[in-house]
Amino acid sequence: MPKVKIDAERCKQCMLCVEFCPRDCLQVSNETNLRGYHPVELTDEEQCTGCGICALVCPSVCIEVYR
């Protein structure tokens, strides 16, 4: 099963990955990181196809996609 790892400390909550994920499986979490952002998390592992689009659009280079 594909897996998406997000480095919560680097995420700046820009929402680009959330917007562009074709399966709508990313969401802002309730956590707060050191910079004060609420990092994004994978909410629906089942849905994720490991397409890598989230990583492609992430300007913070903080998403790893495993397949």
Added chain:
Amino acid sequence: MPKVKIDAERCKQCMLCVEFCPRDCLQVSNETNLRGYHPVELTDEEQCTGCGICALVCPSVCIEVYR
């Protein structure tokens, strides 16, 4: 009859007027001006049509054409 007046002191003997005169009626004279050039003179008044081409091409702005 057309007339061409050349300010001999300003002529720099560049030969452009001589070259472009359609009636070949300009020539370098034997005079020497203060700058050491041999100014051009109208050699054949009869031939001159007063076309003004000599003045058109003269970079020294030293030709007057009367018609």
Added chain:
Amino acid sequence: MAEETLINPYPDALTEVEMRYCPGCTHGTAHRLVAEVIDELGVKDRTVAIATVGCSVYAYEYFDTDAVQAAHGRGPAVATGIKRVQPEAIVFTYQGDGDLASIGMAEVVHAAARGEAITIVFINNAVFGMTQGQMAPTTLLGQRTTTSPTGRTVEAAGYPIRICELLATLPGVGYLAREALTTPPRIRSAKRSIRRAFETQVAGGGFSLVELLSICPTWWGMDPLEAVEHVEERMIDYYPLKVFRDRLAEEETGGGESDA
């Protein structure tokens, strides 16, 4: 999950230093793409990155290559100096629209005219980001900035400059394209162009430049998604996405410049 592999390894040519860009700022995306290309071409150890002055001034901290920080607008001249001393080096500048299209206009035009074998990554975000959102030469008509508070007008500030169209008139240019860092397909296309630009340099094919339409949510006063839409709806209109020249391809197909 033993068979799982990382499909997007963190680029070798990027350091671990966290980039200081605002949330959503596509400077980060551009950095990643450039780093991936450097990795793919295997030229990291001979690459020299030229950081210029703008939000990306710290690029020398982000690219894990030799690097030189250049005076505002002078990246192409600095790159020229390096390349003429070390022809084996792969030299690229990373410049914003203030840096390249405003103060650095003479340097980029002349480097292109000389066919200087360097690559330029040109980030067009239509604003001076670093200095608090002033009008750039690339600011669209009507766009509000801190120095065009009622929107840019032709009367006061003239027309936005299209750098690619300008440089396309110069035979020294080997690769020239405009891309946008907005949607996934466009980002993929942008990477192809960046790669092509570096390949042109590696192959000795002359000057190369890729213009990347980029967002500045902070000074556009938009969130990143609105900003992406703004590029799609407004900017691309004025700045069409296009490969303006690809001399390597032209040579392969036997086409190319004839007038130089």
Added chain:
Amino acid sequence: MAEETLINPYPDALTEVEMRYCPGCTHGTAHRLVAEVIDELGVKDRTVAIATVGCSVYAYEYFDTDAVQAAHGRGPAVATGIKRVQPEAIVFTYQGDGDLASIGMAEVVHAAARGEAITIVFINNAVFGMTQGQMAPTTLLGQRTTTSPTGRTVEAAGYPIRICELLATLPGVGYLAREALTTPPRIRSAKRSIRRAFETQVAGGGFSLVELLSICPTWWGMDPLEAVEHVEERMIDYYPLKVFRDRLAEEETGGGESDA
């Protein structure tokens, strides 16, 4: 001979000061044409001539108008300053290829992009005349100069820059043409373009520039006639003579820019 009249009165807008150009140098011709146009348009008393740095640096002595001498390459910026203070003034710069196309590249591109309502008379003689014949950005490939002693090569110095083609990409430009100061018909055509450029300014039609291919017998190592032939046979090939834009005419005929 009472009926004889002077068909080419000495232009009012030229002083009596003898011009210091070398024999045959077409800087003199260009001066005369500009002065005639100023006279014809009746704008002498509101014209400000900007002399720049090159053989024509003394232009302020030759044009019988208000005049400002500008730093090397900065004529368009100086003209901008004047025009923005005195919008009624007719402001023109007179610039060589070293001045405009080398050190002054940024200033001319930006003035054009802004659509600054000034006129530029651009003398392209493919060489730095005043400083002893060095290579200019407009020097042809193969041409020998004091700093390209074995002839300009692409490898060492890149391609000559075509200024009109470059500026033609900018919507702020109202009139743009390249002419040559060689044969009588070309000189007449050059005058028409100069006049059109000034008319564009008078009509508020934006930035205008006329490039004049000009001879430098001294540093080309030719006599004036050979130099004229060189323009006809070599230069015009690379620098085609053409009206690149005439917005006034386009407006009259309903054509013109649509993309700005």
Added chain:
Amino acid sequence: MREELFMAGIGGQGVNLAGQLVARAGMDIGLNVSWFPIYSPEVRGGSSTCTIVLTDGRVASPTSDHPTSMILMDRTAVRDFADRLAEGGLVVINSSLVPEPPDCGDCRVLMVPANDIAAEIGNERTLNMSLLGAWAAGTGVMTAEDVARSLREMLPERHHHHMPDNEKALARGADIGRSARI
């Protein structure tokens, strides 16, 4: 009288605007004042500090080697700056983010749960006001009402509907501040 107030925290404009408000209020009650910032280089985020001098004499240096009071808004601020406080000085701390008071000898410490107060009031923008209220009451340089009056002057008309919340927060802070005045 000379009060040198130092403020530090993260989060863009908050610190600076609050500092400017204090200085402006000082001016409005007839003091000589200055406000002086040090920005950190990042466009956003990063920490900001500012120094406000309030005096009935000559401001002279707008800087302060040893501030007579401080408002420290987060943990980093406490760590980096608390020990610069003048002897016997007052330090106001956002106890919502920094629960344990700093150890600073004979200084006076005011713990103000600013985030909690703001949450109670239901207006995040009032966060700094309880801190300012506590500082004003704690130092006695001005009253919470002085601050409120100047705030109203500085705020654009369209934000005036926030004034009641701000005044509430100022008052809540002032209550805490008064407790420290002996």
Added chain:
Amino acid sequence: MREELFMAGIGGQGVNLAGQLVARAGMDIGLNVSWFPIYSPEVRGGSSTCTIVLTDGRVASPTSDHPTSMILMDRTAVRDFADRLAEGGLVVINSSLVPEPPDCGDCRVLMVPANDIAAEIGNERTLNMSLLGAWAAGTGVMTAEDVARSLREMLPERHHHHMPDNEKALARGADIGRSARI
């Protein structure tokens, strides 16, 4: 020994090259020398001047307030510069262009019809050589042969066929120069 030679004339490089030749010849016979020009601004035409110092001591200033000798090639040169000559100095004048000798007190004047000599020799390029020959002989600083030897060194091979004409002109000048040596 210290000779300060000043040369002036119109016509581009002629004056400068002739001056350089004298300096070079001085160096070749073991003197300390300097050559120093002032160009006028025009690209072509206009007047040129240069100053040559020849000495067995220290050159020190390459300029000369009162040259010990002069070569003046045209009327303007005579008008503008002749009165700067040192007392008892030598002035060589191109009498083809300046027929009347200048009035300069106790100076020695050599009138050299340089254009005529060049015309006689049939080589315009030798024009300056008769002036130099006269100067050399007139001052005794070097011989016409010294000048000729250095000229051969300086001339590109392809111009060596001019040497006989140059030597002729130098000799003609030297004849005139010797007449002035008492």
Added chain:
Amino acid sequence: MTQQGERVFISGNEATAEGGIAGGCRHFFGYPITPQNKIPEYMSAELPKLGGVYLQAESEVAAINMVYGAAAAGARVMTTSSSPGIALMQEGLSYMLGSELPCVLVNMVRGGPGLGNIGPAQSDYWLATRGAGHGDGRCITLTPYSVQELHDFTAGAFDIADRYRNPVMVLADAILANMMEPCALIPRRELPPPERNYAVGPHDPQERERNIVNSLWVEFDAMEAVNERIAERYRRAAEEITDWGEFGAEEPEVLLCAYGISARICESAVMQAEELGIPTRLIRPKTVFPFPAEPIRSWSERATAVVVVEMSMGQFIEDVRLAVEGRCPVDLLARTGGNMPSVGDVVEKIREVALTAGAAGV
């Protein structure tokens, strides 16, 4: 300086911009650079409303040459920048000098050299007082030390520039630019345009000959005459506008010299030194070119030591030493790179030199 208007709480940058407008400036050409971005921002909002012109130049090189053109056309014109931008204006400034044109420049100095940083510094002292590019010209240089003075000096700079037909530089730093203080604003005035018989532009040929603005002087004597004319103006300026402030003990043991933000810090140090029993006096130039050498010279005769405080490695100190000419030792307290001396640093230095001087039995 002039009639005072509204009193506002305002940043140094804004006070400077408003000072320019109060001084009659209606034409501004500039290129953004931190820490003075609020000035162009302010001008871009205000000038168009006043019928003036704000134009963002493509670079500082272009900006100073636009200023040159505008000044040639007779405008009261201004540009503002910070260190690297001022460095780029050097050639253009020299042209302004050579053509004897007035203008006002502001330099909000930042840490250098190179790209440096955006902290405060005073390391462009030479660039201001010895600069103006190649040749002998110099900028008349004013050194405000408060937001109020930034406003007043900028407004006043235009008259000075006109009087001496010379660029006037207002030299401040990143702190003065950003700090806020109360400031009494000078009312905006539409000035009667001063006599500008040199300006180019549309004109009635009956009324004047054509005007030429030029710095090319092929004749050496003509060029020398220009230099002497300029020098003569500087002599006049030295008499007419040299300005400085003094603060502290009447019988000082230690003389402090500082300008701008450093002088503010020194004022606090003077008060603290007094408390420590070391009578100290501060001389702080308000103009550094022309330089108030005379008061420094005469006070240095009465003090036992001079301490110079500057945020540079030792530039201003040379002017102080040229004034003191060995009358007593001159010591330097220098901080750079964005760092400022603390009041404590200055007091410590005062104590140190007082001790040394005491030990030396002076």
Added chain:
Amino acid sequence: MTQQGERVFISGNEATAEGGIAGGCRHFFGYPITPQNKIPEYMSAELPKLGGVYLQAESEVAAINMVYGAAAAGARVMTTSSSPGIALMQEGLSYMLGSELPCVLVNMVRGGPGLGNIGPAQSDYWLATRGAGHGDGRCITLTPYSVQELHDFTAGAFDIADRYRNPVMVLADAILANMMEPCALIPRRELPPPERNYAVGPHDPQERERNIVNSLWVEFDAMEAVNERIAERYRRAAEEITDWGEFGAEEPEVLLCAYGISARICESAVMQAEELGIPTRLIRPKTVFPFPAEPIRSWSERATAVVVVEMSMGQFIEDVRLAVEGRCPVDLLARTGGNMPSVGDVVEKIREVALTAGAAGV
């Protein structure tokens, strides 16, 4: 300085260019300007033959930034210009300083300010010694006074630049550029490239970490450390390379100070003054930064007056006065705008100050 080669009769410009090559320069970036055009011309003919690079930059701004790049890449690199061009290089120079990169510049000073003229001048003294743009850095500045010294100093400048990682300026003038003198040429050497552990370019990552050339120091302390490192180098340079010449009386009544072409004129004046019975000594700096303050100071104690001769309105004199510090009066003989002082002018001035000093009973 080094082993001497062929003795030729050569112009200052050519001697300078050949000096660069002798010093190991193989990369030249420049933009033409009178009176130094023969240098780029020479370089464009010679360097390609030697496998080097001559590149005509589009401007002086571009030139200095190409120099910056080439220096960052480890080259011995040079540019040459004259006054207005040097003014345009100020920002770039400051970047070189901030990034601690070596290079060699030549300024053949011409009459200014502005476009000025192409006559000789010394009015860029401050631009050289106080310049290098914004911030505290300065150019190490060498002042040759003959064609031979132009050659030798230019060749030697590269080692100095490397030693202190600082731009070195050879400061001369239009006369030295154009005059011809005999000159013993230093043989062209292929130098072993000096250790340049800072240079960027292709490398084996096993052998070194990546290199960064940078002048941005956001942390104030880091920036201050750079300034202190540079200042420390200047202190070392002051000890190691300060250089000057002396000429004339052992017991001087008048001390002459001059550099460059003015010093040549002064040598003649020293000889003439001697004949008039006024013992005179010339001190002529060969380096003006670092400045030979010590010899001037000590000789000024023995003389009754100092006369400074310079082709500027009074720039160099400040360094002299800083050295003399009031020990005796310092007088100025200044010519500008292309004019040079005559030997007679200098002698007259010497006589005048000798008389005044005599009358004052010193």
